[in-house]
Amino acid sequence: MYEQKVPGEDGTELVQLTPALAAQCGYSMQTDPRGYPKLLASLQSCFTHNMNDEQFLATVQFTVHGLPASPQTAFTASKSCSHTWVSREVVCAANFMEVSVRNLLPDHSIQTQDKMEAFDTQLTLWKIIVFTPEEKSFQPKELQAMGYGVQTSSTRLVMRSPYNMAETYSQDVAGIPMEVFKTVTLYRDRWMMTAVDVAAACPTGGVDFSGDMIIWRFPRQVSPLVSSEDFEILELYLEIDGVRLDTSELATTKYSVSITDLHIIVEILVGAPGGYYKSHVLQDQYHICYTIEPWLELLWMEGTDQTRYKVFFPMKTPLMITAPYVVDNTVAEQRVFDVMLGNFLPDVELLNIRFDTEVLAAAEANARGFNIHENRLQNGSKIFILQVPFSDPVVKKSSTSPEVTVYTLSVIFGLLILPEKQAFSHPAVVQAALKDVVLPTVSGTCDQRNYYIALKYGSKGPNFETIVGKRILTPELAEQYSYHENGTHFTLIIPAMSPDVVFEHFPPDCFPNGTVTAWVPRLSSAPILNPEALTLRDDSCKPSYTDDHFVYFVFSVSSCGTSRKFYDNIMVYENEVNWESGINKQTQTPEEHWYRLAISCHYAVSTTQTLAFHTGPHVTEPHADAGKGELLARMRLSQDGTFSQFYSDEDYPVLRFRSQPLFFEVELMQSADPRVAIVLKDCWATGNDDRTSKPRWNLIADGCENLKDPDHAVIHPVVADARVQLPTHHKRFEIKTFSFDVKEGSLNDPIFAHCDVAICDSESPDALCSSQCVDHQQMGSSDHKRVRRKMDSSELVSEQHVSSGPIILMGS
Numbered sequence: 120m121y122e123q124k125v126p127g128e129d130g131t132e133l134v135q136l137t138p139a140l141a142a143q144c145g146y147s148m149q150t151d152p153r154g155y156p157k158l159l160a161s162l163q164s165c166f167t168h169n170m171n172d173e174q175f176l177a178t179v180q181f182t183v184h185g186l187p188a189s190p191q192t193a194f195t196a197s198k199s200c201s202h203t204w205v206s207r208e209v210v211c212a213a214n215f216m217e218v219s220v221r222n223l224l225p226d227h228s229i230q231t232q233d234k235m236e237a238f239d240t241q242l243t244l245w246k247i248i249v250f251t252p253e254e255k256s257f258q259p260k261e262l263q264a265m266g267y268g269v270q271t272s273s274t275r276l277v278m279r280s281p282y283n284m285a286e287t288y289s290q291d292v293a294g295i296p297m298e299v300f301k302t303v304t305l306y307r308d309r310w311m312m313t314a315v316d317v318a319a320a321c322p323t324g325g326v327d328f329s330g331d332m333i334i335w336r337f338p339r340q341v342s343p344l345v346s347s348e349d350f351e352i353l354e355l356y357l358e359i360d361g362v363r364l365d366t367s368e369l370a371t372t373k374y375s376v377s378i379t380d381l382h383i384i385v386e387i388l389v390g391a392p393g394g395y396y397k398s399h400v401l402q403d404q405y406h407i408c409y410t411i412e413p414w415l416e417l418l419w420m421e422g423t424d425q426t427r428y429k430v431f432f433p434m435k436t437p438l439m440i441t442a443p444y445v446v447d448n449t450v451a452e453q454r455v456f457d458v459m460l461g462n463f464l465p466d467v468e469l470l471n472i473r474f475d476t477e478v479l480a481a482a483e484a485n486a487r488g489f490n491i492h493e494n495r496l497q498n499g500s501k502i503f504i505l506q507v508p509f510s511d512p513v514v515k516k517s518s519t520s521p522e523v524t525v526y527t528l529s530v531i532f533g534l535l536i537l538p539e540k541q542a543f544s545h546p547a548v549v550q551a552a553l554k555d556v557v558l559p560t561v562s563g564t565c566d567q568r569n570y571y572i573a574l575k576y577g578s579k580g581p582n583f584e585t586i587v588g589k590r591i592l593t594p595e596l597a598e599q600y601s602y603h604e605n606g607t608h609f610t611l612i613i614p615a616m617s618p619d620v621v622f623e624h625f626p627p628d629c630f631p632n633g634t635v636t637a638w639v640p641r642l643s644s645a646p647i648l649n650p651e652a653l654t655l656r657d658d659s660c661k662p663s664y665t666d667d668h669f670v671y672f673v674f675s676v677s678s679c680g681t682s683r684k685f686y687d688n689i690m691v692y693e694n695e696v697n698w699e700s701g702i703n704k705q706t707q708t709p710e711e712h713w714y715r716l717a718i719s720c721h722y723a724v725s726t727t728q729t730l731a732f733h734t735g736p737h738v739t740e741p742h743a744d745a746g747k748g749e750l751l752a753r754m755r756l757s758q759d760g761t762f763s764q765f766y767s768d769e770d771y772p773v774l775r776f777r778s779q780p781l782f783f784e785v786e787l788m789q790s791a792d793p794r795v796a797i798v799l800k801d802c803w804a805t806g807n808d809d810r811t812s813k814p815r816w817n818l819i820a821d822g823c824e825n826l827k828d829p830d831h832a833v834i835h836p837v838v839a840d841a842r843v844q845l846p847t848h849h850k851r852f853e854i855k856t857f858s859f860d861v862k863e864g865s866l867n868d869p870i871f872a873h874c875d876v877a878i879c880d881s882e883s884p885d886a887l888c889s890s891q892c893v894d895h896q897q898m899g900s901s902d903h904k905r906v907r908r909k910m911d912s913s914e915l916v917s918e919q920h921v922s923s924g925p926i927i928l929m930g931s
Contacts, residue, residue, distance in 0.1 A: 133180060134166065138769075142215045142281035143268045147431075149213070151395075156181055159431070161210060161217055162202055163270060163277045172274045175200050204275065205418070209344065211321035211430035215281050216300050217268075218319040222276040242306045242313065244271070247278075249286045250301040278302060278317045293338040293381045295325040301343065320344055326434050328389075333434050335385040337415060339378060344426065351420045352378070357385060358414035359393035387411055389436060398464045399438055400541040405534075406438040407464060443545045451551040454509040456528045458549055461502030466537050469493065469503050470789075473531040473544075474513040487511075503532065509551070510685060519552065526551045533789075542789055554578055556686050570620065572611045587611070588619025589715070629692075629720035633677065637718050639670040639696055653698050656680030672696065676720065690722045750790055752797060752876045754921035757782040762835075762851055763842070772869060772925040780853050782835075785874055785921060787848040796847035796881045798822050800918075802832065802874040804854070810873040810922060816859060819852060819874070823892035831855060847881060856928055869925030878917045 134140075141148055145164030149157045160167065160177050168176040178197045210217040247262055247269070249255045259269045265286075268279030280287055280300040287300045301318040320343040325336045340350055357364050357376050369376055373391040377384045387394075394411030410433060417428040448457040469491065471480045481491045490506035507514060507528055515527045531546045557577035564571050576583070585592040587600065596602075601612040613620060627637040639653065639662075650670040654661055660679035664671035674681070676692040684691045696716035755765040756773060760782050766773055775781065787797045802819035805812045817825055818832035825831060835851040843849055859870060 135772075138214070139266060139281075143263075143266050143279065145212075145215060145217060145268065145279055147212045147214050159212060160198075161212070161279075162200060163217075163219055163272065163275065165268070165270070169272055172204065172272050173201060175202065205425040205427050207344075207424065207426045209319050209321075209426065209428045211319070211428075211432070213431055213433060215268075215279055216287075216298070216319040216321045217277065217279045218300075218317050219275050219277045220315060220317055221274060222271065222315055242308050242311075244269075244304065245307045245312075246305045248303045248305065250303075251286050251288055252301075255286065276304060276315055276317060278304070278319070280319065282321075282323075289323070290320070290343060292320070292342050293340075295336060295338050295382075296323045297321060297338070297341070297343070298323050299343045318344055321430060322432065326432075328436055331389045333387040333389060333411070333436065335387070335413075335415075335432065335434065337383045337385070337430070339381055339383055341428065344428075345419075345421055347421055349422050352417060353420055353425070354416070354418035355383070356414075356416040358416065359391075359411065362393070383415070383417075385413065385415065387413065387434070396464055398466050398536045398541075400536060400543040401438055401440075403543050405441055405443055405463070405467075405543060405545070407441050408436050408438050410435045445545075445547040445549070447549045449549060449551050451526075451553045454553070456505070456507045456509070456514070456526075456549055456551065458505045458507075458528070458530070458547055459502055460505070460532055460545065460547065462496065462500040463502070463534070465495075465499060465501060467501070468535045468537060469532065470535045470542065471533040472505065473533060475529065476513070478533075505530065505532075509553075522555050523552055524555055526553065558686075565615070568615055570611075570613045570615060572613065573608060574610075575608050585609075587613070588617075590619060627718050627720060629722070633675050635672075635674055635676060635681075635692070635694075635718065635720055637672045637696070637716075639672070639716060640668065649698070653696050655694050655696060658697075688723060692720045692722075694718045750795070750878050750917055750919075751788045752785060752878065752919045752921055753788055754783060754785050754872070754874060754923045756872075756923050756926065757784055757851075760835075760853070772927050774927045774929060775856065777856050777859070777928050780855055781872070781926065782853050783851065783872055783874075783923060785850045785876055787878060790848065791845070793845055793847070794880060794882050796879055797850055798877045798879055799834075799850050799852070800875040800877050802852065802872065804859070805871050805873065806868060808871050808922065808924060810871075810920065818854060818872075850876075859928060869927055871922060871924035871926070873920065873922045876919045876921055878919065 136144075136146055136148065138148070140146075144166070145161030147159040149159070151157055158179055158181075160179075162175045163169065164177065166177070168178075170176075176197065176199045178195065181194045181196065183192050183194065204219070204221070206221050208219045210219075244259055247257050247259060249257060249262075257265075262269055266281055266284065267286075268277065270277040270279075278300070282298060284300075287298050290297055290299050297320045299318070299320045302316075304315045304317055306313040306315070320341050322337060327334045327336075339352070355376065355378070357369065357374065359374070364374060368374060373388045375384075375386045377386075389409050390396075391411065393413075394409055396407050396409050399406045399408060412431065412433040415430050415432065417426075419426050419428070443460055443463065446459040446461075448459060449455070450457070469481055471478050472484055472491070473479075479487065479489075484491050484505075488508060488511065491503070493501050493503050495501050507530075509526045513528070513530075515529070517525045517527070519525055527548065527550050529546070529548045531544050533542065533544050535542050555578070559577045559579075560575045562573050562575075574585075587596065590596060592600075592602070597611075600617075601610075603610050627635050629635055639650070650662065650665050653670055655672065655674060657678070657680040660672070660674055662670045663673045674694070676683070679694060681692050681694045684693070695718060758764040758766060760780075762782060762784055765784070785797060785799060787795065799819050799822045801817075801821070803810075804816040804818060806814055816831060819825065819834070824834055831854065833853045833855075835853060837843060837846040837849045837851055839846050854872065856870070
């Protein structure tokens with residue numbers, strides 16, 4: 120919100136700049152590509168401090184709502200300028216036309232916004248004749264009441280007209296459409312009359328697009344402002360983003376200015392510095408457009424008078440479809456999908472990712488074991504990267520041959536354009552084929568001195584590693600153990616008394632209920648081994664039984680430090696029996712003897728699936744939860760009771776009479792799930808945007824009307840139509856504004872509406888979403904308040920808070 124500081128009796132006061140007042144008073148309000156506010160002000164705009172038509176000072180306060188640190192923050196900015204005037208100056212801004220002329224009158228008092236004051240020489244501003252092109256005569260106050268600006272200063276007369284006013288007209292000039300505002304201002308006293316011609320003409324077209332060039336044609340001679348053939352252009356400038364381009368910049372291929380017999384032609388390369396790209400959505404497809412806002416300035420001579428002409432003409436290219444592209448950087452052997460989606464402008468954010476069975480926000484996906492992040496490129500664009508393990512249930516598996524498995528990832532990227540919050544999506548399907556894992560096979564013999572081991576690699580992958588005992592088989596260790604390798608096999612000769620030897624044992628018994636039993640033989644070759652000292656990985660897990668020949672262990676796969684791994688459809692549990700002797704007390708490492716016995720159990724798994732389910736009074740099949748992901752709700756003010764047209768963010772504050780009701784709609788966005796519904800828990804109104812402030816007017820309680828005060832709110836039913844596909848995603852209610860305690864005719868007491876919204880599962884056993892309000896009077900209770908059953912948090916998908924306002928209530 121923009122507020123202008125203006126002189127007042129007690130210093131300064133604030134006047135809010137609405138769009139209509141801004142056009143009348145010489146202000147143009149815009150936002151830059153990041154959504155930051157910009158304000159352009161005419162030197163002779165209303166409220167500007169004018170010092171003898173030589174120095175000008177404007178002070179503006181920007182009020183920003185909803186910053187994290189404060190619900191409302193004000194920023195004040197001041198700008199001073201000096202200027203040397205010519206006979207006539209014309210400004211064509213984005214929302215108004217302005218002409219300032221030298222009035223050539225004796226010294227007189229300064230014109231104020233609301234009052235025309237007499238000249239010292241008894242000359243007074245009498246009438247203004249407006250050509251439409253027919254003549255119409257108006258009093259100055261009449262024109263001001265109609266939205267025009269009329270100002271005088273010590274040396275200047277200023278007239279200002281918003282575009283598309285009834286008293287302006289269109290005229291074709293050298294093939295270029297222009298809007299014209301033409302007047303004659305009459306001053307008179309008892310014996311004399313003075314007339315001042317005041318006219319402005321501004322282009323409304325003339326822009327074409329050819330390939331990657333923007334071509335702007337402007338009339339060389341603006342005929343509505345020129346009355347003779349004695350015409351000469353003295354100066355011509357092009358300004359981009361507040362910077363006047365010099366000759367060297369105009370000589371580049373990015374900008375050019377040329378003059379023909381009829382036109383001044385400006386050519387700008389799409390993408391040239393000073394402009395910017397913006398993202399848009401059209402039919403769920405990603406588009407971009409390029410916008411640049413040049414100023415063209417002319418100084419011409421007609422007879423002995425000079426005219427300075429400035430035109431501000433924003434140009435926007437047509438929407439250009441820019442299909443995002445998917446790059447599959449997956450390395451199948453790493454068993455992780457690596458997908459890149461790009462390129463996007465910086466105003467695009469990744470909202471969520473959707474699979475066949477669920478929707479995950481980025482934070483939820485990363486917590487689950489995915490990797491989602493964005494990268495900024497040197498040209499300012501961005502890409503999104505998604506990494507998903509092959510083992511996740513969202514990855515589908517199929518076989519093309521007995522030895523090859525194909526992994527398929529189907530995902531829809533949910534994206535959002537800021538600050539407009541326009542949502543769109545882009546699908547991606549990637550596949551990776553991988554040969555099934557063939558485990559290595561080991562064979563060998565032994566004698567009294569050595570173990571002779573031969574290993575066949577199988578499907579040796581990049582992470583294949585050989586460990587002998589507890590040590591990785593390094594080149595030095597391989598040479599010690601007579602290592603030989605031919606590409607498919609290798610052999611080792613390991614002395615029987617090597618510290619890397621592990622002793623074979625009877626294979627463990629792996630039972631379906633997860634119980635494992637393991638028999639460990641006593642070894643006559645290792646008489647110092649104490650069987651009672653053997654433990655599993657968890658040294659608190661000791662043998663269940665020992666005798667003269669065996670040591671017996673019994674444990675569960677979920678205990679004693681047992682680990683679990685997955686190899687495609689094989690689930691492997693691993694543990695080991697350990698014993699160490701001769702511990703060095705200083706280093707706490709084995710000094711002479713150790714013993715390790717590996718235990719593993721393999722379980723075949725046909726398929727795996729992760730389901731979210733709940734239980735009720737009756738046994739039901741497991742089912743996926745409704746509404747998972749990020750669900751957003753919004754609250755909008757309808758223009759009337761049809762709920763077909765709504766006020767946008769730019770329309771606030773909205774002015775309404777106290778006799779007019781207010782119609783609100785709360786809508787669940789970005790969800791097409793019929794199982795999800797919204798419920799209004801509580802709705803109320805406050806006098807400012809702090810939802811906890813006082814005074815507070817309660818409107819809806821537990822989703823029901825407050826019958827103790829029927830003048831406050833009425834709930835309206837919602838039916839399906841062309842806009843509303845799922846009525847359960849919408850709630851509507853009406854507020855009777857005359858019951859609010861505000862000052863009669865006040866323009867300073869806004870009303871803000873707030874609601875607590877519950878998003879719930881309509882298929883829950885208690886059917887909270889479809890429950891009705893209960894009238895206690897109908898049930899025999901003296902209390903006439905209607906209530907809905909209190910909400911159980913187990914039934915809710917999420918809760919949100921929505922607000923709307925400010926709404927200014929005026930006297931009826």
